[in-house]
Amino acid sequence: MKTIMTLVLLLVTLFAAAQQTDQDLLLFEQAETLVAKGKYDEALTIVNRLLISNHDNADYFDLCGTIYLGKHIADTAIYNFNTAIMLDPENPYKYSHRANAFLSVQMPGESLEDFTQAIKLIKDNDTLKYQMIGNRGSARQMARDFQGAYQDFKTALDFDSLNIQALISMGSILDNLGKPREGIAYLEKAVRLSPNEVAAISNLGFRYTNIGEYQKAIDMFNKVLELSPNDGVAYNNRGYVKYKKNDLKEALKDIERAIKYYPANSYAFRNRALIYFAMKQPDKACVDLQRAIQLGFTPMYGNEVQELLEKHCLLNGTH
Incomplete structure (x- = not known):
């Protein structure tokens, strides 16, 4: 933006x-x-x-x-x-x-x-x-025209191979096209060219998370938070990586910071619900799932939260 x-x-x-x-x-x-x-x-x-x-x-x-x-x-x-x-x-x-x-x-x-x-x-x-x-x-x-998007980003990069925004976008679209490693290479180039570009660092951290390279992902989100200490999205992403590493206590701290700085982020409530489930606190998890729904998770990200709600809360009588 x-x-x-x-x-x-x-x-x-x-x-x-x-x-x-x-x-x-x-x-x-x-x-x-x-x-x-x-x-x-x-x-x-x-x-x-x-x-x-x-x-x-x-x-x-x-x-x-x-x-x-x-x-x-x-x-x-x-x-x-x-x-x-x-x-x-x-x-x-x-x-x-x-x-x-x-x-x-x-x-x-x-x-x-x-x-x-x-x-x-x-x-x-x-x-x-x-x-x-x-x-x-x-x-x-x-519009989910991933091949068309790829062609536009490629055209922009053919004209200027150092176009940071096009490099970031190419990193994202290649993930959509099932080529995450190629996408990561573009993002790594963007970070080398512009070490303080938050969008490039955040995207790279997100892609590392998707392929299970959790420490690299945490390193990226740490860098984002050095540059932007109140970035709620970065806290949310880092918290999710810590959850994947089963570091639940630290994950919860990060997600709560994420909600503090960005209280309208439905994904943060989804992540905190996952942490509460892992901590055997289903009542708190179900409250967060409801909050994620209220904040518009489903139209933005799909049916995952609704399915979790039905499986763990509604069918079991937890509200």
């Missing part, structure tokens, strides 16, 4: 409207700076002020969409991107921005269409074109 947001800000800067007055341009640049610092509400105040005097400026609506996307209000972000595209329908970057918004709310079909349109419209910037091809691969992956 950080990579996408950085690209969005760069593109907005490059294509700010030439018709702006000097004062408006100054305010627009100030809003961009605030967005880059994560000060979305302050930036939104400025953009709304600009829109009052110029409600036909596509770049203002585009930046407004970027702000709402940063605030995780995707429907309003998409509305603003729609308006920006209506006002500037030949601008590839605005399609790319809306594509990212669609991706954030798991609408891969719409995202795929927008990335494809953006790629068609780009005339003279190969670097951005191939970045968009890589991003389109993420939409294909979300």
Whole structure:
């Protein structure tokens, strides 16, 4: 997400409207700076002020969409991107921005269409074109078109073999294609090239977990937590590895930290339930399974929690 947001800000800067007055341009640049610092509400105040005097400026609506996307209000972000595209329908970057918004709310079909349109419209910037091809691969992956995603990531890497995001994505898609060792090689390359890239380190740790190389996985999650001490997902992943190693006491500590920092993570409650079952505490486990269901585990990850609930809790009368 950080990579996408950085690209969005760069593109907005490059294509700010030439018709702006000097004062408006100054305010627009100030809003961009605030967005880059994560000060979305302050930036939104400025953009709304600009829109009052110029409600036909596509770049203002585009930046407004970027702000709402940063605030995780995707429907309003998409509305603003729609308006920006209506006002500037030949601008590839605005399609790319809306594509990212669609991706954030798991609408891969719409995202795929927008990335494809953006790629068609780009005339003279190969670097951005191939970045968009890589991003389109993420939409294909979300749509479970793994072979299509692989081809997009490969195309992006053929253009730039040092593209960190494409390397990370290739590592993921090869796992989907049943080639986990090849995927790990791409992730290891990404970590060598960018030792502090949290997404690469986290993905590598996750892949090590899947092939049973638990100490390597723990080393990766330790590194993530050095870089990001309050990362609830990293605590959750490390806790699961410790559970697999039967280090239940330490696993429980990590999962409880994960829930503290990311209380909406349904997977953390699933993992804590597994630990409680292993500790012979089924009542606590069943409460966590119910919580995982409430937080939306099933539509995101499948029926595992529901099956555990039916097997260990409902059929046995444990609630």
